Amino acid sequence: MKEKMTDSNPGDDREFTITRTFGAPRQMVFNAWIDPKQLPQWWGPHAFTTPVCEMDVRPGGAYRIVMRSPDGTDYPMKGFYQEVIDGQRLVFTNDLSEHPPEWHAMIDPDRLSSKNAPDVHAITTVSFTERDGKTTMTVRMRFATAAIRDAHVKHGMNEGWSQSFESLADYLAGAADREIIISRIFDAPRQLVWQAMTDPNHVVKWWGPRGFSTTIQEMDVRPGGVWRHTMRGPDGAEYPNSSIFKEIVEPERIVFSHGGRKKDGPAVRFEATWTFDSLDSGAKTKVTIHMVFPTVAERDRVVREFGAIEGGKQTLERLNEHLSTM
Secondary structure, X not given: OOOOEXXXXXXXXXXXEEEEEEOOOHHHHXXXXXXXXXXXXXXXXXXXXXXXXXXXXXXOOEEEEEEEOOOXXXXXXXXXXXXXXXXXXXXXXXXXXXXXXXXXXXXXHHHHHOOOXXXXXXXXXXXXXXXXXXXXXXXXXEEOXXXXXXXXXXXXXXXXXXXXXXXXXXXXHHHHHHEEEXXXXXXXXXXXXXXXXXXXXXXXXXXXXXXXXXXXEEEOOOOOOEEEEEEEXXXXXXXXXXXXXXXXXXXXXXEEEEEEOOOOOOOEEEEEXXXXXXXXXXXXXXXXXXXXXXXXXXXXXXXXXXXXXXXXXXXXXHHHHHHOOO
């Protein structure tokens, strides 16, 4: 699917704006910007690579990204995050002072002749809005001077962003290989199923595959709230987990960022969306679990080592049994 793309300069000779709509949920597109494992998969014009991607995504946190051209030239960019609103907005500075001298000669010649030239070439704002499962992303860059802005446009900034967005669209389209989707229909009204999922007194009675038990240390069901729990397997192995709730739409949808591991083992990370659809005039509820992993390899490892698909099915079976007691 070819997405619509526009660019404009809305009444400010220091600004550059480009917009694109992707056929993917907003949180998925946002995560592609803030995950150092995901961003190198699509960042930069075609044939460029991103060998360095270091990100501390929080207000005041720093980042450093190195983009490498096909001829081996490195184009480092660094800066600080000024604003981070999960799933909605990023604002960060762009310090291009480590770019090669020949690049500065084209884009910012004043830098070569003045010790007072600004390191911050631009401030970038990226906003994300979702409608009908699609996400419109707008990148607005405000440059230090109109001359620097015009030089960037002259030397291919629009084409560079366009190619990056093409790569991002391809990356998002391949998300199916990084997904696990599990569904089940329950003979219970949606509000009851919602309660079983959000009340820790209920969750501990059904969470996890058969033979597992769960202890909840904290479960704050609100955007930004933390959910910490420890699962224990039949063999006594412990699995500490910590998640952050991203979106709560009662009684329709829960989105959380999950982090967990087998004790002393490698980390497991994924974004989880639970949806609750009311069926048969409210008598039944369809629950769908949608998990998206950072890479195909991570998804396959979780399936292979932890039996994630079968474990998810057993978890929903236990939920069904618990609902009959509520």
